[in-house]
Amino acid sequence: MRTLGLYIHIPFCQQKCNYCDFYSFSATDKAKEDYINALCTHIEMEADCYKDCEFDTVYIGGGTPSILDPLLIERLGLAIKKHLKLTQGAEFSIEINPGTLTEEKLHSYKKIGVNRLSIGLQSTDDKLLFMLGRIHSLKDFEASYYLARKNGFDNISLDLMYSLPNQTKEDFLRTLKKAISYKPEHISAYCLKIEENTQFGKIKDILVLPNEDEEYETYLDLVDTLEKNGYSQYEISNFSKEGRRSRHNMKYWLSNEYVALGPSAHSFFNGKRYSYNPSVQEYVDSIQNGIAPKKQFEEENRYSLSKIDEYVMLRMRLSDGVSCEEFKGLFGKNLLCEYPRLEEFVAQGYVSCKNGAYSFTPKGFFVSNYILTEILSF
Template sequence: MTNKLPLGLYIHIPFCKSKCAYCDFYSMSGTNDDDMRRYTDALLLQMEDYSKAASAYRVDTVFIGGGTPTVLPVKCMADIINGIHRCFDVSKGAEFTMEANPATISPSTLSKWRRAGVNRLSIGLQSANSDELSALSRIHTKTDFEASYLAARKAGYENINVDIMFGIPFQTLESFTRTLDYVTSLEPEHISMYGLKIEDGTPFALSRDTLVLPDEDTEADMYFDGIRYLEAKGFRHYEISNFALPGYECRHNLKYWNCDEYLGLGCAAHSYFRGLRFSFKRNMGLYCDALEADISSGGMLTDDGISLTSEQYGATELIDELYTISPEERVGEYIMLRLRLSDGISSSRFRERFGLNFDALYGRRLKVYIDNGFMTYDGDSYAFTPKGMYVSSYILSNILDFDENSHIITSIADGSDK
């Protein structure tokens, strides 16, 4: 088949050397090589299961996230990468990203992954300040990060993202600016700049009342100063939290924000595939048990696609949530996700995609935000200004009627599914 559909592939690795105090992604620390081998084998079984359903697709982006993928033994990671290429039609020019913790990578493994086809790294620095790193429970130092970054360049990586955070304990506007100075001096192609969120169930949530955090005004200044700083350095602010040199926008994450199809494999992974949104249970033991027992995907996949109802599918050992997206939900999701991008929503493209008049449906509701500097309108496209991006969740909650499944879309939009 020559005219295959494009597909993003996300692989979740739920292991960490140590869990950060702010993180609510599904991951585990303190696991051993046997656990990681077992999970790898289960993941390979799941790839085989989905290879037939994805036979009409060509994978043009791959993202291995977690957790910390780089804690996996080299043999496990090699098997996963080989499995991806064996089970899916991966395009020659695919963007292939791996997340990396500076404390868990070495020059030799960087070279091995690069030779295996990984062509983009996302390295988590978070801060160049040692006190701030300690407050976040990060296990690496600034020195670790720099050594890893330089080793990645030497290994041939020409597309590197660096994650940084603002609004973290003990951070000041001055220390945040120093982190920006440091990161941009290394000349990465992409920078993700996330504000700290105190998520329920994390150590930070339990100690919320004693955390020494920047006040709201200072945190807002960090965001706006960060935007101005990075734009002055040539980065394009293309999404609420993401900045790229021209041509280096993350193609995989753009699939989420453009409502394009992607398949997520591994425990806790989310998918938008063949008209369904579904996720797998956040439990490695159940995940491995199900696949080892040949329950696999609950029997829901056949050679010609997904054949079971949502109710049957949702009752399996492996599936956490599943629902079919109604036409109305497709519109709401597109608005919610697409407005995260600096390009916003084009009324003409919206009409082409949905056959609906965006101006007539939402123009009146958006006018108050345009008049007050939270949005712009150029006669065709509606987009958030930086001020609007900072409070986008509030604005979106006012202009959209969310259904009971909106929390899944929110988690994806915020990057929790990478």
């Protein structure tokens, strides 16, 4: 049976963080309920398209899914189970923000089959958390984390960010070591990106940010510290204990199919990439009028990469890299003939070639965007 991933976007947050440009905002209880009802109807409307498919991963992300009332999350879980086939043992993740979690919510997650939590810690320094506009302190995080453990969640990922304003490498390594001390199964660590449409974007000229050399040093120490503590890197920003990679996120990088519901959510299904407009109002209105929200197909609205470049770009995000044999099998071409400059970066230590696969070294990962633009044909 054909297998798929399912992503559901919850575009609500208690308050907007100063760095974040994900599609999310604060909303009334009524708006949240209308949205969940619309999502449930949308799942039912679309169910027929997936009658020959099984979902082996589900990811409820945001925004802040843990802001939802337990009854709403159960309603959503019921709709998923009623209208879609889930594989036995499917990975079922939900994103949690410290400061929004309760035991009752954890019970609801268990009830609908959630078996993986992704908690946004970002930093263990309360001053930095405040500066980022987070709604929680380290103590709030610890309360959420231990509550989740007490309630039997044995697969937890933590999100961290580095290269924050006024943060030194040593500051970040303190956060990292503290995060490791909780023994999560998975850690994602992202370098802060200043996005135009955010509070940080507006004041970027006065922010004191680490320079590129400091960022580079921090990244190398991050990879090294995590490796030494039993977290292997499997993607630029993702590290896990043995067997605990995010199966859902792997689908994005392996170009496997996934269906995503909700405003701003992006899907890859039947060989096509499409998304829904980032407007909750439009999404809910359309469904309430009995019309499925309009899918914006990528070719219609964006410049897209060739299939072969896209494959190489996504695979190179993974530590496993691009296998010459798989490449040949898929495209009937020799990887090095297509991308001869790979060898140049091998010679410079940015790319390695092991067991017939090309992949970035840690220092290559750091400049991967630059190298990919040099290697690929766009």
